[in-house]
Amino acid sequence: MTELRKARVATASLAGCFGCHMAILDMDERLIDLMSKVEIDRSPLTDFKQFTRRCDIGIIEGGCCNEENVHVLQDFRRNCDVLIALGQCAIMGGLPAMRNAIMHSDAPLRECLEEAFITGRNLTNATHNIPNDPALPLLLDEVYACNEVVEIDHNIPGCAPSGDIIYDTLIKLLAGKFHGFERETIRFD
Amino acid sequence: MASHPEDTAQKSGLSLEEKATIRSICREVEDDPARMMDILLRVQDRFRCISAPAMDVIAEATGLSRIAVEGVASFYAFFSSEPKGRVTIRLCDDIIDRFSGLASVTAAFENALSITVGETTPDGAFSLEYTPCIGLCDQAPAAMVNDLVVTNLTAERVHEIVAALKAGAPPEEVLVDRYAERTPYQRAKEMVSNNIRHAGPVLLGPVPEDAGLEAAVETGPAQIIRTLETSGLRGCGGAGFPTGRKWRAAAATEADRRFVICNADEGEPGTFKDRVLLTERPHLVFEGMTIAARAIGAKEGIIYLRGEYVYLRDLLEEVLADRRNRGLLGPAIMGVDGFDFDIRLQLGAGAYICGEEGALISSCEGLPGEPKTRPPFPVTRGYLGCPTVVNNVETLCHAARILGTGAQWFAGMGTKDSPGTKLFSVSGDCLNPGIYELPYGVSIRDLLEMVGAEDAAAVLVGGPSGTMIARDTFDRRLAFDDLATGGAVVVFNGDRNILEIVEYYMSFFVHESCGYCTPCRVGNVFLQKAIGKFRKGLANPSDIAYLRDLSDTIIETSRCGLGMTSPNPILSTLENFPLVYSAVAKPSADRTRATFDIQSAIENARQLAKRRSHIYDRDFTK
Ligand SMILES: Cc1cc2nc3c(=O)[nH]c(=O)nc-3n(C[C@H](O)[C@H](O)[C@H](O)COP(=O)(O)O)c2cc1C
Ligand code: SF4
Ligand code: SF4
Ligand code: FES
Numbered sequence: 001m002t003e004l005r006k007a008r009v010a011t012a013s014l015a016g017c018f019g020c021h022m023a024i025l026d027m028d029e030r031l032i033d034l035m036s037k038v039e040i041d042r043s044p045l046t047d048f049k050q051f052t053r054r055c056d057i058g059i060i061e062g063g064c065c066n067e068e069n070v071h072v073l074q075d076f077r078r079n080c081d082v083l084i085a086l087g088q089c090a091i092m093g094g095l096p097a098m099r100n101a102i103m104h105s106d107a108p109l110r111e112c113l114e115e116a117f118i119t120g121r122n123l124t125n126a127t128h129n130i131p132n133d134p135a136l137p138l139l140l141d142e143v144y145a146c147n148e149v150v151e152i153d154h155n156i157p158g159c160a161p162s163g164d165i166i167y168d169t170l171i172k173l174l175a176g177k178f179h180g181f182e183r184e185t186i187r188f189d
Numbered sequence: 190m191a192s193h194p195e196d197t198a199q200k201s202g203l204s205l206e207e208k209a210t211i212r213s214i215c216r217e218v219e220d221d222p223a224r225m226m227d228i229l230l231r232v233q234d235r236f237r238c239i240s241a242p243a244m245d246v247i248a249e250a251t252g253l254s255r256i257a258v259e260g261v262a263s264f265y266a267f268f269s270s271e272p273k274g275r276v277t278i279r280l281c282d283d284i285i286d287r288f289s290g291l292a293s294v295t296a297a298f299e300n301a302l303s304i305t306v307g308e309t310t311p312d313g314a315f316s317l318e319y320t321p322c323i324g325l326c327d328q329a330p331a332a333m334v335n336d337l338v339v340t341n342l343t344a345e346r347v348h349e350i351v352a353a354l355k356a357g358a359p360p361e362e363v364l365v366d367r368y369a370e371r372t373p374y375q376r377a378k379e380m381v382s383n384n385i386r387h388a389g390p391v392l393l394g395p396v397p398e399d400a401g402l403e404a405a406v407e408t409g410p411a412q413i414i415r416t417l418e419t420s421g422l423r424g425c426g427g428a429g430f431p432t433g434r435k436w437r438a439a440a441a442t443e444a445d446r447r448f449v450i451c452n453a454d455e456g457e458p459g460t461f462k463d464r465v466l467l468t469e470r471p472h473l474v475f476e477g478m479t480i481a482a483r484a485i486g487a488k489e490g491i492i493y494l495r496g497e498y499v500y501l502r503d504l505l506e507e508v509l510a511d512r513r514n515r516g517l518l519g520p521a522i523m524g525v526d527g528f529d530f531d532i533r534l535q536l537g538a539g540a541y542i543c544g545e546e547g548a549l550i551s552s553c554e555g556l557p558g559e560p561k562t563r564p565p566f567p568v569t570r571g572y573l574g575c576p577t578v579v580n581n582v583e584t585l586c587h588a589a590r591i592l593g594t595g596a597q598w599f600a601g602m603g604t605k606d607s608p609g610t611k612l613f614s615v616s617g618d619c620l621n622p623g624i625y626e627l628p629y630g631v632s633i634r635d636l637l638e639m640v641g642a643e644d645a646a647a648v649l650v651g652g653p654s655g656t657m658i659a660r661d662t663f664d665r666r667l668a669f670d671d672l673a674t675g676g677a678v679v680v681f682n683g684d685r686n687i688l689e690i691v692e693y694y695m696s697f698f699v700h701e702s703c704g705y706c707t708p709c710r711v712g713n714v715f716l717q718k719a720i721g722k723f724r725k726g727l728a729n730p731s732d733i734a735y736l737r738d739l740s741d742t743i744i745e746t747s748r749c750g751l752g753m754t755s756p757n758p759i760l761s762t763l764e765n766f767p768l769v770y771s772a773v774a775k776p777s778a779d780r781t782r783a784t785f786d787i788q789s790a791i792e793n794a795r796q797l798a799k800r801r802s803h804i805y806d807r808d809f810t811k
Contacts, residue, residue: 139793150782
């Protein structure tokens with residue numbers, strides 16, 4: 001009898017604060033149990049920059065604020081069977097999407113950058129320039145939720161979601177028994 | 190050359206003379222804030238705009254805050270804060286007009302006037318705008334020109350009209366031959382054909398003058414209501430509420446003042462039967478209102494005429510004056526002591542939502558045309574808080590005929606559930622668009638045969654808030670227990686793009702939502718965008734579920750009938766034309782979203798950074 005292979009999991013942090021990745025670690029010693037069922041492929045946790053092979057589950061933190069985010073997300077979609085949006089930034093755009101509120105402007109992106117680097121109060125930017133190193137990915141006109149760029153299979157809400165909920169969801173998914181959340185588990189008030 | 194008064198109004202406040210003019214406009218309605226619509230209509234007419242300083246004067250005269258005045262002025266499409274052209278042309282841009290050559294008519298206006306839709310010529314002579322259905326669907330493309338209308342437009346006709354107007358002729362003379370010599374009725378007929386294709390026994394056949402009112406005077410209030418209840422008459426404005434029951438409820442509410450309101454707002458796209466009754470049977474309309482007044486004990490009545498039908502105002506005022514002269518309105522009607530009743534004409538200003546009775550009452554009260562929370566219903570707390578009967582034009586005409594000829598006679602026609610006849614306004618792809626008075630229960634198939642639409646592929650019954658049906662169900666019947674309609678029947682042939690039609694109607698609801706409920710204000714925008722995805726071939730199968738879900742939410746959580754029916758163009762086509770959707774919804778091969786366009790998303794940054802993308806510009810290294 002062949003032993004069941006471990007599920008392959010990949011993760012990425014896009015336009016997020018890395019808080020959701022920290023939350024993954026918040027499952028504490030249950031990580032040991034989880035690691036008996038999964039192996040981590042492309043992820044900041046392994047520091048693999050590319051997929052070594054197709055994965056079963058992809059976990060995305062953060063939405064898309066620049067072209068590189070889009071590229072990574074599309075790559076994840078193409079290389080993962082199931083894609084999970086983890087946390088509010090991935091699901092809705094979150095805090096970074098506040099720049100989408102600059103609506104009544106002819107050039108919202110420029111206005112945003114100017115305020116962030118030149119005109120904003122309490123700034124210390126000796127160069128008075130907007131950074132434009134060729135290595136910097138181009139920003140998008142708006143911050144997009146993951147679901148606007150690729151199809152997302154599941155959302156795990158929270159900012160950041162608790163280690164418990166991440167663990168429970170992964171365990172149920174691996175057992176093929178995840179059918180969405182009970183209302184009580186995702187209330188925050 | 191002296192500058193126009195309104196130019197100064199905009200720049201440096203108003204001259205003393207202009208202020209005096211506005212004050213006297215307010216005084217004409219006794220500075221009554223409830224008559225705000227009349228004040229604003231007159232100020233708009235006089236100055237071609239309602240400027241900020243004008244609002245100040247109005248606020249002061251009526252004792253309202255400036256923001257309250259602005260709230261009303263900014264609600265209605267026909268009011269503007271910027272000066273409109275001395276001739277303002279409003280083209281109907283409904284889907285029927287689009288399918289009847291609107292594009293070339295628009296192009297002709299734009300060429301002749303050297304402006305685009307939405308603009309005013311620099312000399313202030315002309316404005317050109319789009320407006321939703323103006324009730325002339327049987328002679329599309331149609332347009333309003335100031336207070337007049339013009340139908341069956343072609344590019345040549347547009348050039349003639351504009352040339353004459355530019356040469357300085359007033360619109361009356363350009364649009365109506367020998368305008369000055371004609372009666373208001375002749376003027377209306379000169380501009381609009383009423384296309385009565387089939388006259389039935391109740392409304393459009395011969396009608397004895399005021400026979401219903403005579404009977405009502407004889408029998409008295411209780412018997413009037415009993416007669417209407419026996420007749421089974423149901424409201425013709427769309428909802429089909431039993432008219433007798435409505436009148437009984439209003440009569441039963443304790444009050445010192447009661448009101449009768451005739452709903453002549455006729456805004457549902459594709460509906461124009463009230464236009465025909467108001468032109469051809471105005472006495473019957475007022476007779477019906479007077480009978481309603483007798484039944485419920487009302488002394489005051491209002492006919493709320495949609496702004497688009499302002500070309501009928503003189504005709505209606507003339508009929509009202511005539512009835513006053515003949516003792517059919519005013520004190521002691523037909524010599525009956527204590528039977529006093531008079532009617533005021535309230536003009537609207539371009540807002541579909543004002544057809545909803547609560548919004549209509551708000552508008553009559555001088556408020557923004559927002560629906561009211563129900564209950565209380567108007568029959569208990571309506572206009573100015575008093576019991577009010579609101580009935581459709583056609584309903585009131587039927588009521589008068591029922592009183593005159595008999596409940597049994599009426600109930601003997603139509604079906605058990607929907608007795609009597611109904612006016613159907615048929616337009617779109619058919620040989621004989623116009624008005625058909627037919628008994629309830631007639632099948633779509635039979636109607637289509639009469640109107641010459643054998644090649645019909647889709648029929649929209651009841652306008653966009655109604656139902657779109659396909660060829661396989663043309664045996665369905667026009668009656669409240671099958672296909673309900675306020676009168677609109679719009680025919681589309683097989684060449685028409687169903688999704689284009691649906692997208693237009695969603696844009697109509699987006700435009701006309703009063704904005705009070707978020708699900709209606711925002712949800713309809715999302716629905717419209719989602720339909721846009723289908724049209725562009727960017728939808729995937731899950732978007733069909735999304736349409737259904739969002740529609741359910743809007744219906745469930747909206748306050749008034751607009752929101753509760755606005756998803757109908759989508760829901761009824763999903764049900765009756767499912768292939769239209771499934772044919773264009775395709776899953777994306779790699780599960781990325783076709784709707785996300787990286788090139789347009791990075792275009793701004795590309796320009797700001799003055800460099801290309803490492804990732805998405807393939808020729809970066811060249
Ligand atoms: C958005 C909306 C628009 C309406 N427009 C009209 C209209 O133009 N004319 C009309 O008679 N009823 C209209 N109605 C229905 C009225 O609210 C009301 O039911 C009707 O005037 C009652 O008269 P009836 O019982 O004689 O039909 C509309 C309702 C809604 C929700
Ligand atoms: S959801 Fe919260 S924790 Fe997660 S990336 Fe966004 S801001 Fe950070
Ligand atoms: S449903 Fe729409 S139109 Fe009706 S009250 Fe709400 S926002 Fe206004
Ligand atoms: S007038 Fe144009 S569709 Fe009704």
